Amino acid sequence: MTKYISSSINHCILLMGLIIMIVPVWIIFASSTHTSLFINTNGLQFFLGDNFIENYSRVLFKQSGFFNEITAFKMFFNSFVMATGIATLSVITSLMAAYGLVYFKIKYATIIFWLIFITLLVPLELRIMPSYIVMSKLNLVNTFAGLILPISASAIATFFFRQFYKSIPDELLEAAKLDGTSSWRFFIDFLVPLSKTMIAVVFIFMFVFGYNQYLWPLIMTTSEQYWTVVMGLKTMYGSISDRFAFVIMSMIPPVVIIIFLQKLFIQGIFQNK
Amino acid sequence: MSFLELQNITKIYPNGTKAVNETSLNIDNGEFVVFVGPSGCGKSTLLRMIAGLEDITSGEISLDGNIINNIDPSERDVAMVFQNYALYPHMSVFNNMSYGLKNRGISKDEIKNKVNDVAKLLEIDQLLIRKPSVLSGGQRQRVAMGRAIVRNPKIFLFDEPLSNLDAKLRNQMRLEIKKLQRQMGVTSIFVTHDQTEAMTLGDRIVVINNGVVEQVGTPKEIYSKPNTKFVAEFIGSPQMNLFQCKIENGFAKISDMQINLNNSLNIQDACIGVRPDDILISDQGEYSSSANLVEYLGSDMIIYSSVGGQEFSCKLSSKINLKAGDNFKFNISPSVLHIFDNTSGQRV
Numbered sequence: 146m147t148k149y150i151s152s153s154i155n156h157c158i159l160l161m162g163l164i165i166m167i168v169p170v171w172i173i174f175a176s177s178t179h180t181s182l183f184i185n186t187n188g189l190q191f192f193l194g195d196n197f198i199e200n201y202s203r204v205l206f207k208q209s210g211f212f213n214e215i216t217a218f219k220m221f222f223n224s225f226v227m228a229t230g231i232a233t234l235s236v237i238t239s240l241m242a243a244y245g246l247v248y249f250k251i252k253y254a255t256i257i258f259w260l261i262f263i264t265l266l267v268p269l270e271l272r273i274m275p276s277y278i279v280m281s282k283l284n285l286v287n288t289f290a291g292l293i294l295p296i297s298a299s300a301i302a303t304f305f306f307r308q309f310y311k312s313i314p315d316e317l318l319e320a321a322k323l324d325g326t327s328s329w330r331f332f333i334d335f336l337v338p339l340s341k342t343m344i345a346v347v348f349i350f351m352f353v354f355g356y357n358q359y360l361w362p363l364i365m366t367t368s369e370q371y372w373t374v375v376m377g378l379k380t381m382y383g384s385i386s387d388r389f390a391f392v393i394m395s396m397i398p399p400v401v402i403i404i405f406l407q408k409l410f411i412q413g414i415f416q417n418k
Numbered sequence: 419m420s421f422l423e424l425q426n427i428t429k430i431y432p433n434g435t436k437a438v439n440e441t442s443l444n445i446d447n448g449e450f451v452v453f454v455g456p457s458g459c460g461k462s463t464l465l466r467m468i469a470g471l472e473d474i475t476s477g478e479i480s481l482d483g484n485i486i487n488n489i490d491p492s493e494r495d496v497a498m499v500f501q502n503y504a505l506y507p508h509m510s511v512f513n514n515m516s517y518g519l520k521n522r523g524i525s526k527d528e529i530k531n532k533v534n535d536v537a538k539l540l541e542i543d544q545l546l547i548r549k550p551s552v553l554s555g556g557q558r559q560r561v562a563m564g565r566a567i568v569r570n571p572k573i574f575l576f577d578e579p580l581s582n583l584d585a586k587l588r589n590q591m592r593l594e595i596k597k598l599q600r601q602m603g604v605t606s607i608f609v610t611h612d613q614t615e616a617m618t619l620g621d622r623i624v625v626i627n628n629g630v631v632e633q634v635g636t637p638k639e640i641y642s643k644p645n646t647k648f649v650a651e652f653i654g655s656p657q658m659n660l661f662q663c664k665i666e667n668g669f670a671k672i673s674d675m676q677i678n679l680n681n682s683l684n685i686q687d688a689c690i691g692v693r694p695d696d697i698l699i700s701d702q703g704e705y706s707s708s709a710n711l712v713e714y715l716g717s718d719m720i721i722y723s724s725v726g727g728q729e730f731s732c733k734l735s736s737k738i739n740l741k742a743g744d745n746f747k748f749n750i751s752p753s754v755l756h757i758f759d760n761t762s763g764q765r766v
Contacts, residue, residue: 320504320505321517325521
């Protein structure tokens with residue numbers, strides 16, 4: 146009986162947390178399915194309206210921006226390319242950096258690692274001018290490469306992979322050596338598959354990090370063609386229901402990525418494999 | 419079938435620790451040699467140097483007459499079974515066994531045949547598609563063995579492969595390893611700290627202590643004629659009784675007990691050893707003592723007693739009726755005595 150009561154209390158608390166998080170999102174979603182006129186006269190809505198398809202298709206393909214050169218659809222595409230690029234490159238660079246630091250007899254590996262780690266103390270905002278100057282000298286302003294490259298190395302991801310590699314027993318490398326594997330093949334055949342769950346975690350974190358970038362793309366792009374969703378949120382004009390629809394759509398890509406990688410993500414977080 | 423020769427092998431770690439000191443050893447074709455010694459004596463280091471996983475500070479290792487000091491582990495053609503098996507956790511049993519063959523560029527059909535043959539030999543052919551994480555300890559052990567066998571190496575190296583198994587399985591695997599080695603005739607080196615494993619498996623045993631080879635010989639030689647006090651104590655269970663004594667005019671004096679050595683030795687500071695099963699208990703015994711503790715082992719029992727403050731044990735059939743606190747008489751024949759010089763630790 147006490148077990149039943151305590152489990153009920155737990156569920157009530159969880160349910161309340163869920164409601165606190167879901168209700169605002171639901172109100173935005175429900176309001177986005179009404180016309181702006183209706184919202185302006187009746188306030189935010191809790192129940193769905195009839196204008197879902199009309200509102201969303203208008204927002205997605207309407208030309209917007211200062212010069213009407215971009216659609217919301219193109220912004221989603223830009224954000225997706227940027228976030229995927231940053232996440233993919235971060236995974237690759239940090240996997241390799243950690244491999245070098247742990248498995249090769251580098252004399253000052255620990256010092257090098259801490260130097261990499263210290264870069265965590267230097268946020269992007271602090272190095273935004275030098276980064277911009279480097280990118281502009283390389284003629285990478287208004288390109289995806291310019292958006293992606295300066296933020297595609299992650300100290301925290303390198304740290305995660307390094308700690309993980311250190312937990313792999315040496316015998317595995319020794320057995321593989323006796324089986325005639327090369328350094329490159331050991332990386333591809335062993336470390337990459339063994340780090341699968343860690344890769345999922347790092348990928349999701351870096352995807353969300355890249356997707357949420359605002360200041361960097363704002364500085365790196367002068368053409369509306371390279372606007373991202375977060376920039377669009379700031380500058381999106383139009384009626385209130387259009388803005389709500391845009392907000393709801395902006396949540397979709399990270400949610401989709403998390404749904405796809407959820408199983409690996411949870412295994413990676415708890416490392417229970 | 420191969421011939422392995424170690425010449426003055428020394429290993430000094432960067433922190434100055436001398437793990438192996440001037441070790442020389444010859445191992446014949448098809449021989450099963452066991453390195454035995456306490457933890458940290460350098461036996462695993464020696465094995466790892468043969469495998470190529472550890473650099474050699476000085477000395478030479480040659481295999482089939484070719485020096486292999488600087489040859490890459492994969493090109494030495496040796497296979498190793500690790501203590502914790504070191505199976506590849508993300509690969510199936512089949513892939514675990516075939517990985518080394520793939521790296522050698524062997525065709526897929528040949529790999530399949532070889533792996534299947536070895537899997538049948540080890541009775542793991544039902545497990546080929548499984549991952550190591552779902553296998554039991556014994557099955558993992560077999561897969562690790564299979565991975566070594568399938569490559570058909572010149573030498574098998576075993577680094578305490580049985581220490582993670584329970585007692586029953588350990589005995590069973592021990593027998594299987596011995597049988598397999600006989601069947602395949604591949605030169606093998608087995609490292610263990612368990613003297614029973616060493617005695618039962620090895621054609622020859624190498625007893626190592628503090629990085630130095632104390633004795634090399636067949637199990638029988640090592641047991642019946644230990645060269646040093648260390649070997650005498652280390653080999654045999656329960657361990658050999660060692661008595662500190664003075665030897666005068668062919669008699670060993672242990673407090674008021676005098677043992678006739680039938681030998682005219684004169685050593686002030688000596689140590690005599692008697693195996694627990696060489697102490698004969700009988701009513702006509704020359705010496706007497708009382709049992710402090712009796713351990714019942716089924717067919718045998720072990721009696722712990724002391725003479726002149728020095729403890730000793732004797733092993734006898736449990737049919738004899740003796741309880742803790744009882745007095746008993748015993749005899750020690752001069753022919754079963756081992757005499758060691760206390761200063762050098764060497765057999766006299």
